[in-house]
Amino acid sequence: MNNQKPQTLPPVRFLASWTVAGFSLLTVAVYGSLYLAPVSLDAQNPFWVVLGRFHPLVLHFPIVLILLVTVLFLLALLKPAFVNPLLLRGLLGASMLFSFLAVLAGYLLSVSEAYSGPLVSNHFYGALLTGTFVSVTAFLYEGQVRSKKAPTPLFFGFLLLTNASLAYTSHVGGSLTHGESYLSEPLKALLPAKTPSKTPEEMLLYGDVLATILETRCANCHNQNKSKGDLLLTSHTALLQAGKSKKKAVIPGDAAGSELLQRVLLPEEDDERMPPDGKPGLTETEISLLHFWVESGASEELRLGQITNDSILAQLEQLMPDILRAQHKIIAEKEAFEAAQRELAELASETGIEIIPDDLANGKYFGMKMKFPPASFGSEELQQFSGYFPYFSRVSLASSDVSDDALFFIGKMSQLRRLVLQKTAITGEGLPYLSDIPALEELNLSFTPLEDGHLLHLLSFPNLKKVYLFGTPISEAVIEALRQHRPEMEIILEEGPFY
Structure with missing residues (x-):
C-alpha cells in the first residue's frame, strides 16, 4: 500500500506562483478600466509629469523581455533544453511588471503633457492590448508549469499575438517621436530613382514643359477656384480663351498680341505685370520657350523631338532638370495633401x-x-x-x-x-x-x-x-x-x- 503524500510546491514557490497569477489578473483589470473608463487626473500636477516621463525609460524592458521569451521558445525547437521553466517564468513575470509600469507611465505622460490625436490614441490602445496579451501569456504559462504540462497551442497563440501587438505599438510610438515615415524613409533609397515616363524626344513642349512652368508660377492665382481677371491658365483650352480684359491669353502664331506674353514682360513695378506683388516672374529661358511655342502655333501636340531650333533645344536641355524636379514636387505635394486630408477627416470627426x-x-x-x-x-x-x-x-x-x-x-x-x-x-x-x-x-x-x-x-x-x-x-x-x-x-x- 502506497502511503506517500502527493507532491506539493515548496511554500516560497507556491507563494510566487499565486503572486504571478494574481498580478496578471490585476493588470488585466487595470487595463480594462483604463480602456472603458480612463482615470481623470490633475493635468497640471508636476508629480504626474515626472512619473510620466519615465515612460521612454521603462518601455524598453518589456520589449526586450518579450522578444527574449519568444527567441527561447524558437530555439527550443532545435534544442528542448532552452525551455527552462524557472527562467521563462522569471522573464514573463518581469515583462508583465515592466509592461504595467510602461503603460501607467505612458498614460500619465499623455494626460500631464496634453498629448492628443489619432497616433496617440492608437499607441495607447495598442499598449493596453499588448499589456493584456503579456499578462494572459504569463498566466497561461504559470498554470501549465503548476500542472506540469507542456505549453499548449493557446499559450503559443497568445505569445504570437503579444509579439504582433508589440510590433504595432512600437511602430506607432516611433511615429509619434520621429514622424510617420521614420521607418520607411530610409527604404526609399532602395527604390528605383524616379525617371521620366517619356524620353526627351517624346515629351510635349506644352504638356510636359510649359504646363509645369505655368503650374508652379501662375496657377495659384489663375485656377478653377481662383481665376484672377477671369483668366484660367490650367489647361491648353483655357489659355486660348479671353479673360476679363477681353484679350486672349495666347493667340497662336502671334506672341506679341498674346496677353500672357505681354504681361510677363512688363516691368516688375507695373501693376499689370504677371505675377504681381513682387512674386518671382518667369526667367528669360522660360519666357523664350513660351514665346517660341506661341509663335510656332501654340500646338498641344508639339513634341521636343520635332523641334529643330538649336537655341531652343539648348535651352530645353538646360531647363530640363528643373522641370523634372518641379514635376516630382507637384506629385509629392498632391500625395501629401491627400494623406493629410484623410488624417484631418479622422481628427475632425473626433473634435x-x-x-x-x-x-x-x-x-x-x-x-x-x-x-x-x-x-x-x-x-x-x-x-x-x-x-x-x-x-x-x-x-x-x-x-x-x-x-x-x-x-x-x-x-x-x-x-x-x-x-x-x-x-x-x-x-x-x-x-x-x-x-x-x-x-x-x-x-x-x-x-x-x-x-x-x-x-x-x-x-x-x-x-x-x-x-x-x-x-x-x-x-x-x-x-x-x-x-x-x-x-x-x-x-x-x-x-x-x-x-
Missing part, C-alpha cells in the same frame, strides 16, 4: 468640426470651420491640429470657446489667409501672435469684447486688407486712427462672413 479643402487655394490648403450647433472647441482641441497648421489657409472659429491664448497657436498657421473669430471671447490681447502671418488678408472680429488699446496691434499686420468690427465696443477714435495710419486696410462695420 466635432469640419475640415474641407479651401476652394480658393488651388487644392493645396484646407479650411477649418465650426459645425452648427457648435461643439465645445477651445485651445486644447486646436492643439490637436498642430501637426497640420501649415496646411490651413482659411479658419473660422465663430461661436467657439477660443480666447486670446489660442491666437498663439493660430499664429503658427503660416499660410492662413482668412480668419473668422466672430462671437468669441477675444479681447485683442493675443493679436500680436498673428502679426507674423504673411498671407493674412482678412480678419473678422465682430461681436467680440475687443479693447481699444489691443486693437492697435493691427497696425503691425503686414498684409491685412479687411477687418470686420461690427458689434464690438471699439471707439470711433480708435477706428479713425486705424484708418488714418493704414488707409489701405478696410475697416468694415458689418457682421461679415462666418467662413
Whole structure:
C-alpha cells in the first residue's frame, strides 16, 4: 500500500506562483478600466509629469523581455533544453511588471503633457492590448508549469499575438517621436530613382514643359477656384480663351498680341505685370520657350523631338532638370495633401468640426470651420491640429470657446489667409501672435469684447486688407486712427462672413 503524500510546491514557490497569477489578473483589470473608463487626473500636477516621463525609460524592458521569451521558445525547437521553466517564468513575470509600469507611465505622460490625436490614441490602445496579451501569456504559462504540462497551442497563440501587438505599438510610438515615415524613409533609397515616363524626344513642349512652368508660377492665382481677371491658365483650352480684359491669353502664331506674353514682360513695378506683388516672374529661358511655342502655333501636340531650333533645344536641355524636379514636387505635394486630408477627416470627426479643402487655394490648403450647433472647441482641441497648421489657409472659429491664448497657436498657421473669430471671447490681447502671418488678408472680429488699446496691434499686420468690427465696443477714435495710419486696410462695420 502506497502511503506517500502527493507532491506539493515548496511554500516560497507556491507563494510566487499565486503572486504571478494574481498580478496578471490585476493588470488585466487595470487595463480594462483604463480602456472603458480612463482615470481623470490633475493635468497640471508636476508629480504626474515626472512619473510620466519615465515612460521612454521603462518601455524598453518589456520589449526586450518579450522578444527574449519568444527567441527561447524558437530555439527550443532545435534544442528542448532552452525551455527552462524557472527562467521563462522569471522573464514573463518581469515583462508583465515592466509592461504595467510602461503603460501607467505612458498614460500619465499623455494626460500631464496634453498629448492628443489619432497616433496617440492608437499607441495607447495598442499598449493596453499588448499589456493584456503579456499578462494572459504569463498566466497561461504559470498554470501549465503548476500542472506540469507542456505549453499548449493557446499559450503559443497568445505569445504570437503579444509579439504582433508589440510590433504595432512600437511602430506607432516611433511615429509619434520621429514622424510617420521614420521607418520607411530610409527604404526609399532602395527604390528605383524616379525617371521620366517619356524620353526627351517624346515629351510635349506644352504638356510636359510649359504646363509645369505655368503650374508652379501662375496657377495659384489663375485656377478653377481662383481665376484672377477671369483668366484660367490650367489647361491648353483655357489659355486660348479671353479673360476679363477681353484679350486672349495666347493667340497662336502671334506672341506679341498674346496677353500672357505681354504681361510677363512688363516691368516688375507695373501693376499689370504677371505675377504681381513682387512674386518671382518667369526667367528669360522660360519666357523664350513660351514665346517660341506661341509663335510656332501654340500646338498641344508639339513634341521636343520635332523641334529643330538649336537655341531652343539648348535651352530645353538646360531647363530640363528643373522641370523634372518641379514635376516630382507637384506629385509629392498632391500625395501629401491627400494623406493629410484623410488624417484631418479622422481628427475632425473626433473634435466635432469640419475640415474641407479651401476652394480658393488651388487644392493645396484646407479650411477649418465650426459645425452648427457648435461643439465645445477651445485651445486644447486646436492643439490637436498642430501637426497640420501649415496646411490651413482659411479658419473660422465663430461661436467657439477660443480666447486670446489660442491666437498663439493660430499664429503658427503660416499660410492662413482668412480668419473668422466672430462671437468669441477675444479681447485683442493675443493679436500680436498673428502679426507674423504673411498671407493674412482678412480678419473678422465682430461681436467680440475687443479693447481699444489691443486693437492697435493691427497696425503691425503686414498684409491685412479687411477687418470686420461690427458689434464690438471699439471707439470711433480708435477706428479713425486705424484708418488714418493704414488707409489701405478696410475697416468694415458689418457682421461679415462666418467662413
